[in-house]
Amino acid sequence: MPRFSVIVPVFKVQAYLHECLESVLTQSYPDLELIAVDDCSPDACGAIIEEFAARDPRVRPVRLTENQGLGPARNAGMAHATGDYLIFLDSDDTLTPDTLHAIADRLKETGEPDVLVYDYARAHWTGETVRNQAAARLREDGPAPFRLTDRPELMRLLMVAWNKAYRREFVEEEGFVFPAGYYEDTPWTYPILMTAESIATLDRVCVHYRQRRRGGILGTVSPRHFDIFEQYDRVFAYVDHRPELARWRPLLFSRMVDHLIVVFARRDRLPRRSRTAFLRRARAQYRRHHAPGVRVPLRTRLHYTLVRLGLHRTYRALRLTAALLRRTAKLTGRLRRTVRAAALRLHYRVQRCLPVRADRAVFAAHGVRGKGCAPGALEQAFRTHAGHIRTAWITDAEVPDGTRRVRPGTAAYWTALARSKYLVHNAGLDRRLVKRRGQVVVQTRQGTPLKHMGLDLRERPAAAQDIDVDDVDRWDYVLSANRHSTLTWERVYPGAYTTLEYGSPRNDVFQQATSADVTRIREQLGIPEGAVVILYAPTHRDYRRTQRAPLDPHRVGSRLGPGHIILTRAHPRHGGPLAQSGGRVIDVSHHPSVESLCLASDVLVTDFSSIMFDFANLNRPIVIHADDWEAYEAARGTYFDLRSFPPGAVSRGEDELVDIFATGHWRGSRSAQRRAAFRERFCAYDDGRAAERVVRRVVFGDVGVPSVVPLDKRHPVPSPGGAEER
Known part of the structure; x- marks a missing residue:
């Protein structure tokens, strides 16, 4: 019995299917079965699935004789699933690296909950990746597992099936299945969250949700968008048969109206001639499922009123008016910016005439x-x-x-x-x-x-x-x-x-700081006393459109065990954190002072970043870790071979990095010898008075420029754990 059954329904995605299936099969956690359901796809998807099945026994192909849609295809996959947990993945999306390992760790940590909710990021066709805006609702602080009543804000996440892992026995005992039609995730996700006895969250991007240039299936004009009414009828029917769930009716009603407004407002969904009929159906739906105690935010009260009364023409008139006001504001703003720019150019010319x-x-x-x-x-x-x-x-x-x-x-x-x-x-x-x-x-x-x-x-x-x-x-x-x-x-x-x-x-601060300064910085960062602090700061990869960290800080932290804290510092051009804070990992990408982070750390782990030359002034251990030496050197080029002249130990893979710390090689005598040679070559003038020398030369000429203190006479603030002394 595998740990995970990853179910992938497949239909007309031949351009994306390879990447999707590879993202599952290349996971660092191999205990899985991949159930790929060919929903009678007319393209090459069936052949692609067979190719993967021939080379990897974990792939279990399921072929349907006629196209049934996303919901029934998932049901067919569930019928063949044998894993402890079910994971759904759309065939044009991908799992991020090490996702299953992170999910397995979190499931074990939270006592095998019925449902684990994790995060996603929208992967745009331009290469940009943007994390879910509601990520804060997936925080891992507080008790876990919990029930939905303890964290009702989870009901306001995107209601999809593919951002959760489900305990298979729980799904089978409750008889959950997907309905046919559009918006099939709605009557699946809401009942599952309301019924689950135990829920946990994982604050990590596990899925890249592909945003196609021409949009997905829900972004196509079709009368099938009317399916949304039947899907919400199913949700409320489920609640009606379970009196203990009645408390969720107001929230479900609010979510339904918000959803109906989105479908009606989007131009890429409803056929133009069916918009009046849709709003009439929405009015009937509003009256049928309205629940007392619903709180309507002031900013959406007008929308609710228009849906309740079915005022199609009024809604359209208000939208046209709003669009006109936005266009007017945009033109006014453009004119204002043009006038301001001209005024500033004139101001600058006048100022240049003054002394x-x-x-x-x-x-x-x-x-x-x-x-x-x-x-x-x-x-x-x-x-x-x-x-x-x-x-x-x-x-x-x-x-x-x-x-x-x-x-x-x-x-x-x-x-x-x-x-x-x-x-x-x-x-x-x-x-x-x-x-x-x-x-x-x-x-x-x-x-x-x-x-x-x-x-x-x-x-x-x-x-x-x-x-x-x-x-x-x-x-x-x-x-x-x-x-x-x-x-x-x-x-x-x-x-x-x-x-x-x-x-x-x-x-200069590295020679001027005191032990009290280091203690204060570590306290501000929330670092426990006696912990070995690893600062992980990789550089930007010019040859990659999207950036990824060469290692998973959370997995490294768990493998190193208690007593180790990893500070992750993303390059300013990285576009996001290397890892979310949690457990033994603290994201410090937005900390205002990288020098303070160096002072708080016992050891630096980096790759090609110039931070190594700065950190070497502290005379603390440095570990060089990179898995793309050849690619980086080919794309960017380096002035010397860092592997031949490193400031400390060198690792080429995650296992080797963990071994360097487990064996103590990171602060051994060989690493100290390499660091000493590195400091002699690159740190000759960093004695704490560089800024003073510059000011005295630039402002006063050569008068009073202080001489350089030799390396052997300097005493940088020691590491809290004495790492540099071993």
């Missing part, structure tokens, strides 16, 4: 929320060592108290760019900026380069969008953390600027 102010400096940083990176450290150093200069930070986000903020695109922003003597940035300045005589531009860059940059990307189209050499002519100074960076910047960004090989200002 540059020697006592003004403006700072900005790309890839950070609020204030941070090297420009953030320099802004603080300006205030400390050049107090006569008034500083400002360009951002839309919040900044620490005492920092003057300037919002991009405002008149104050253009005034600051036009009249400030010092302009500090870590990426590209505003392309509309006209550098004036007397202005000084300090380009800090974003860490030590491992991957190819600038001119070296000309032959690498997957990453070519990062080429920004046109901005070089405006630079006066470029900061460098080490000789490797100096040689690289001057070659790939050729210009007349001066290189300041003074160290990285953003790393």
Whole structure:
């Protein structure tokens, strides 16, 4: 008896079926049977299913002699299922990697509930993946399993069959089956949730819900959308036969009316001539199932009234009026933006005619929320060592108290760019900026380069969008953390600027922080005392349209066992968290300071990210983990072979990574030797006074520039667990 029966009804999806079936069969949890039901599909789907069945005994093909629709096809699959749990998957959707492993772990953790509800993301045909907006309702905090009365908000999730795992014995005992027709998930999902004695949630994206360019079956104009009335009749009939479920009638009624409004309002559903008939049926449905105690939100009260009265012409008139108002507002907004842009351009020209102010400096940083990176450290150093200069930070986000903020695109922003003597940035300045005589531009860059940059990307189209050499002519100074960076910047960004090989200002904090600072940061993150904290921070993959983490933090955390906490930090271009917080994993993708996260961690796990060069200044263990060396180097290119000169242990797969931690190799003598050589090459100037050196050189010339403290004389704040000492 397998653990899971994955049921896939198949009809006219030959372009997507391979990907769907592969997503199931390649799961890291192999204890499954895949029941693929060929609903008399006229294309090559049947042959594809047979091909998969011939090469994998876990595939169980079921062929129907005539097309019956999605509901009956699922029923046919259930009739052949032998697994402990049923999982439904539409044949154009996919399971995300390691989904079944995560579901199995959660089922065991919550005592084998009747139903496990998990999350999904919409996978658009453009390549964009957007997580379900109601994901917060799947939180895992609190007791589990539970009944629906404890978490009634689950009734407001998308009512589909494929975002849940169902205990097969529970389904068979209650006699649940899918009806025929459109909206077949409605009389399946509501009764199951109301009847289940035990429910649990899994706060994880387990399904990629494909959004086709031409839409799915429910996005086609057809009179079959009238099936929705019979489906809700089935739901209320189920409740009528079970008096104990009467408490759910008001919520079911509310959900039904909302659903009817969506079907009626969408232009891609009802035939035009049937809209009046649909609203009449909706009016009858409203009166038949209306329940006392229904609370109608103020914003939807008008819609409910129109459905209750069946006012088709009024509804259409209101929609036309609303569309006209939206169009008018859009045109008005466009005109307002045009006038504002012209006014700001004139303002900027006027400001450029006024003198540059020697006592003004403006700072900005790309890839950070609020204030941070090297420009953030320099802004603080300006205030400390050049107090006569008034500083400002360009951002839309919040900044620490005492920092003057300037919002991009405002008149104050253009005034600051036009009249400030010092302009500090870590990426590209505003392309509309006209550098004036007397202005000084300090380009800090974003860490030590491992991957190819600038001119070296000309032959690498997957990453070519990062080429920004046109901005070089405006630079006066470029900061460098080490000789490797100096040689690289001057070659790939050729210009007349001066290189300041003074160290990285953003790393000063590693030499200045105290043990009390580390303790405070860990407490703020909710890290238990004595835990070994792993910071997992992989870089962006230019050659992938959609990003995925090279490992599953939740599975790694469970395999490492108690005493380990994993902080997951997604790259700013990743598009979402690497993993949701829960258990031994804490998502810190939106934490404002990556330096604070480094201070709180005992060990760094990364791949090709420049964070390794910064973290090495703490003299704490680093583990390099990547499963795509060849692909990454081919698409982006690296300046040296990290496998030949790593800052610590190297793993090429998840099992090897777990073994590195289980055996203690991550902080062994060999790893310490590699780290020492790495620090000697890349951390020579990061002694905690890099920002001061830059300020004294840029503002005061060479006067008072402090000398560099040798590596063996530095004492960075120790790891809470003493990891760097073993």
